[in-house]
Amino acid sequence: MIEITNLSFGYNKKKLLYKNFTLSLKAGSIYGLLGKNGAGKSTLLKNLIGLLFPTNGGILVNGFSPKRRLPSFLETIYFIPEEVYVPSLTIDRYINLFAPFYPKFNKENMIRHLEELDVKTADKLNTLSFGQQKKFIIAFGLACNTKVLLLDEPTNGLDIPSKKRFRKLIAAEMNDDRMIFISTHQIRDLDNLIDRVVIVDEGELLLNASVATIAEKLLFTTVDEMPTGVKILYAEESLLGISVVTENKNITESKVNLEHLFNAVTENPEMISQIFNN
Amino acid sequence: MQLFGLTALSLSIVFITYVLGKMLAGFEDGQNISFMLGLVGGGCFLASFVFSYFTSNAMGSSYITLPASAFEKWLCGILITSVFYLVLFLLFYRFIDTLFVGIYHRNLDANGPFYRQLYDQVQIFPYDGFIANKAILLFINFSGAMLVGSLYFNKVNFIKVALLICGFLLGSWVLNLFIARAMIQHVNNAMPYWFVFINVNKDEGRIELPEDIMEVVTIFIQFIIPATLWMLAWLRLKEKEF
Numbered sequence: 001m002i003e004i005t006n007l008s009f010g011y012n013k014k015k016l017l018y019k020n021f022t023l024s025l026k027a028g029s030i031y032g033l034l035g036k037n038g039a040g041k042s043t044l045l046k047n048l049i050g051l052l053f054p055t056n057g058g059i060l061v062n063g064f065s066p067k068r069r070l071p072s073f074l075e076t077i078y079f080i081p082e083e084v085y086v087p088s089l090t091i092d093r094y095i096n097l098f099a100p101f102y103p104k105f106n107k108e109n110m111i112r113h114l115e116e117l118d119v120k121t122a123d124k125l126n127t128l129s130f131g132q133q134k135k136f137i138i139a140f141g142l143a144c145n146t147k148v149l150l151l152d153e154p155t156n157g158l159d160i161p162s163k164k165r166f167r168k169l170i171a172a173e174m175n176d177d178r179m180i181f182i183s184t185h186q187i188r189d190l191d192n193l194i195d196r197v198v199i200v201d202e203g204e205l206l207l208n209a210s211v212a213t214i215a216e217k218l219l220f221t222t223v224d225e226m227p228t229g230v231k232i233l234y235a236e237e238s239l240l241g242i243s244v245v246t247e248n249k250n251i252t253e254s255k256v257n258l259e260h261l262f263n264a265v266t267e268n269p270e271m272i273s274q275i276f277n278n
Numbered sequence: 279m280q281l282f283g284l285t286a287l288s289l290s291i292v293f294i295t296y297v298l299g300k301m302l303a304g305f306e307d308g309q310n311i312s313f314m315l316g317l318v319g320g321g322c323f324l325a326s327f328v329f330s331y332f333t334s335n336a337m338g339s340s341y342i343t344l345p346a347s348a349f350e351k352w353l354c355g356i357l358i359t360s361v362f363y364l365v366l367f368l369l370f371y372r373f374i375d376t377l378f379v380g381i382y383h384r385n386l387d388a389n390g391p392f393y394r395q396l397y398d399q400v401q402i403f404p405y406d407g408f409i410a411n412k413a414i415l416l417f418i419n420f421s422g423a424m425l426v427g428s429l430y431f432n433k434v435n436f437i438k439v440a441l442l443i444c445g446f447l448l449g450s451w452v453l454n455l456f457i458a459r460a461m462i463q464h465v466n467n468a469m470p471y472w473f474v475f476i477n478v479n480k481d482e483g484r485i486e487l488p489e490d491i492m493e494v495v496t497i498f499i500q501f502i503i504p505a506t507l508w509m510l511a512w513l514r515l516k517e518k519e520f
Contacts, residue, residue: 085334
């Protein structure tokens with residue numbers, strides 16, 4: 001569904017953000033794109049939608065090159081940026097104006113999404129709060145039923161109940177023909193939602209694995225004393241003891257902690273690479 | 279909605295300028311000033327807003343990712359600025375002009391001694407006259423420049439392009455004058471692509487371009503430059519990264 005081959009990109013030609021970056025994303029998964037601030041998460045998404053053009057390398061999304069921005073490509077993909085824009089229109093006028101651009105748009109779903117996200121207004125959309133505007137765009141993006149949905153920091157600006165509703169809605173709208181790619185640095189917001197994790201740092205792909213594989217390869221546990229004889233990838237003291245991420249040699253079942261995983265991967269990229277490549 | 283608002287604002291300013299100009303400088307000057315301001319000023323201002331989506335990340339992303347081709351988006355911009363506004367402005371201007379000229383004619387004393395003279399003094403502004411021709415020429419060129427400029431400059435594009443146009447006009451005038459003075463003696467003024475004024479004793483003579491060359495220059499200014507600017511806007515929109 002998305003094939004990135006040897007991508008090079010930089011805002012400054014002398015200093016590339018991505019160099020020979022390769023990544024393959026398949027349909028039927030919700031991917032979480034994790035990275036530090038400035039790691040290039042938004043830049044990657046912008047390359048996928050065609051807002052930015054690669055310096056070198058190729059990108060194919062649904063068989064299209066995003067750079068050409070063909071309408072037949074743009075109607076198969078929807079991008080929700082971190083800051084959303086809504087014109088001075090009512091909900092009905094917005095739907096009447098923009099829905100025809102998306103052949104698979106479903107108005108009943110849209111109305112249901114708005115109810116679930118608690119967006120109700122007869123006023124113009126630009127009079128809503130930022131969080132409400134964002135929820136409206138999320139509802140619209142999901143109702144477009146595009147094959148690929150790209151979300152950049154979707155939970156920024158949402159209140160706590162809305163974050164929960166957002167997770168529920170995304171999970172409900174997922175199907176085998178669709179791919180959802182969510183970029184965030186608010187890792188906890190993606191808990192129990194994503195089924196694959198992509199971690200990038202300094203333009204390099206550090207991890208692209210399913211949550212099941214991560215749980216199989218790594219052990220997330222809390223101990224009283226630091227374990228010996230195993231590779232410790234990350235440790236953090238907490239009230240309950242020491243939370244550690246280690247190699248899962250005995251295939252013990254544990255729940256993946258995305259925050260600890262992210263720290264383990266960014267602090268020990270080489271060890272992670274060894275563990276996952278074996 | 280923003281474009282409708284700007285069009286309405288522009289036409290309101292034309293109306294006010296027409297009325298004030300008529301009162302302060304007389305009918306003919308009022309007509310000329312308001313026509314020039316409305317078509318060139320209003321048209322350029324509107325053109326600078328047509329592609330003004332790039333002032334914010336959210337608006338720019340929303341506009342570029344809308345499933346329509348760059349050609350369709352470009353065509354909308356061209357139609358709004360160069361067809362929709364032009365037609366609307368000409369209709370509106372003819373309406374207010376006919377209204378005010380009609381009121382003036384009706385208020386004249388038909389039995390007065392200078393009735394015919396006063397009647398003929400004020401006529402409806404001719405759209406095929408010198409001022410209208412020059413205004414349309416400036417409008418298509420400057421609005422084209424504004425369209426291109428709004429795709430190159432994300433912020434305050436109207437001011438930046440206006441400064442560039444002023445700089446270009448000033449620079450070409452100075453260069454033209456410099457060249458003319460180097461080649462001809464007693465040059466008083468030299469307008470690019472148009473004429474050279476020279477002092478002949480106490481009089482001022484005017485040298486114009488030969489007719490066939492003037493025709494080529496006119497075609498260049500009327501068609502080639504605007505077409506190039508429009509084409510440039512389309513290419514820039516296709517290649518615009520955001």
